[in-house]
Amino acid sequence: MQFRHADAIWQAFPELRAGALHVDAIHADAAVETAIARFSAIAEARLAAAQESEFPEIQAWRRGFSRMGLKPTQYRSASEALLRRFRQDHGLPRLHPLVDLCNAISLAFAIPIAIFDTEKIIGDLEVRRAKGQETYLTFGGEIEHPDPDEVIFSDGAGRAHARRWTNRQSGLSAVRPTTRSALIVAEALHVCASEDIARLIETLADALGAHWPATPKTAMLSFGSPGFEF
Numbered sequence: 528m529q530f531r532h533a534d535a536i537w538q539a540f541p542e543l544r545a546g547a548l549h550v551d552a553i554h555a556d557a558a559v560e561t562a563i564a565r566f567s568a569i570a571e572a573r574l575a576a577a578q579e580s581e582f583p584e585i586q587a588w589r590r591g592f593s594r595m596g597l598k599p600t601q602y603r604s605a606s607e608a609l610l611r612r613f614r615q616d617h618g619l620p621r622l623h624p625l626v627d628l629c630n631a632i633s634l635a636f637a638i639p640i641a642i643f644d645t646e647k648i649i650g651d652l653e654v655r656r657a658k659g660q661e662t663y664l665t666f667g668g669e670i671e672h673p674d675p676d677e678v679i680f681s682d683g684a685g686r687a688h689a690r691r692w693t694n695r696q697s698g699l700s701a702v703r704p705t706t707r708s709a710l711i712v713a714e715a716l717h718v719c720a721s722e723d724i725a726r727l728i729e730t731l732a733d734a735l736g737a738h739w740p741a742t743p744k745t746a747m748l749s750f751g752s753p754g755f756e757f
Contacts (some may be wrong), residue, residue, distance in 0.1 A: 528645065530710060530755045533655035536678065537750035540591065544720035545748040546728035548711040549645070549757035552741035555704040557624040562734055563631040570613060570634035579610035584637035587717035588693065595678060597691060604693040605639040623702050625709060628734055636727045638715045639693040641680070645708040645757075647700035650683020652710065654692070663687040666698035710757065 530547050537543060579585050585607045589599035603611070613619055613634055621627050626642060633640040643652065659675035662685065673679050673687050680689040680696075689696045693714060702709060713727050725747060732743045746755040 528648065528757055529651040530712065530757065531651070531653050531753045532748065533653055534750070534753070535656060536654055537753065539594075540716065541750070542587075542716050542720065543714065544716075544724045545712065545714045546724045546745065547713075547748060547755040547757075548728060548731055548735070548743045548745045549709070549755075550711070550735050550739065550741050550743040551708045552739055553625055553702075553707050553709055554739065555623055555706075557628075557738040559624045559628045559631075559738055562738070563627055566631035566635040567613070567618075570610065570631075570637075573637070574610065574614050579607055579614065579637065582610075582637045583717045583719075584715060584723070585610070587715065587720075588639070591716050592691075592694075595692070597694075602691050602694045605641070605696075606633050606637050606693070609633055610637060623704065623706070624738065625706070625735075626702050628738070629711060629731070632727065632731055632734065633713075636713075636723060636730075638713055638723060638727055640727075640731075641689060641693070641696060641712045641714075642702050643680075643688055643696075643700040643710045643712075644702055644706045645700075645710050646706075648682045648688065648710070649686065652680055652682050652688065654678065654680055657681070657687065661685045661687045663690055664697050664699040666701070668698070 588604035592599045657673035657677040663671040678692040679687040
């Protein structure tokens with residue numbers, strides 16, 4: 528199985544920096560609260576100095592969404608949506624230890640992190656422009672079709688596992704108590720993205736290794752090396 532960004536995405540967004548991680552042996556009994564508190568404190572400190580809309584990581588995704596023809600204040604990147612909710616509610620709901628940990632790291636880095644149950648993916652997973660015929664399952668159980676040319680995460684069966692790039696993931700491959708294998712993707716567009724993505728992936732790999740009995744496989748992706756075999 529492979530994850531990649533289509534060449535057209537790299538060409539349209541040459542500032543894109545991405546990292547991917549695959550991990551097995553996931554279970555829903557891991558105790559991650561201490562780690563969540565540590566990463567949440569980093570986010571709290573940043574938000575005490577400025578709102579998330581002023582973060583360079585968030586501003587870069589807003590510019591990216593504008594270039595995709597989307598209104599940035601209507602469709603927010605996942606990291607901006609998390610930071611906004613965290614600032615307003617002083618915390619995030621608990622869903623699953625893996626999701627909760629990734630959300631906390633996303634808060635700390637202000638970078639969107641997507642998590643997919645690999646058993647729900649058919650064939651390879653690619654970030655590409657939609658043709659308009661793909662199917663997307665909402666968390667409410669409804670079927671949608673992405674707009675033509677919309678950036679999606681699509682598998683080999685034409686199922687969209689995320690819409691509007693980093694805006695909204697599908698309920699189809701969401702992490703559940705039964706999830707055992709996960710693909711995790713982090714993407715950024717800001718000036719220091721290369722260093723920050725590398726640091727995020729290293730941080731995430733260390734955190735996963737500390738809470739689950741597995742050694743994650745990681746990769747840094749680029750136009751010259753766009754594929755991650757897992």
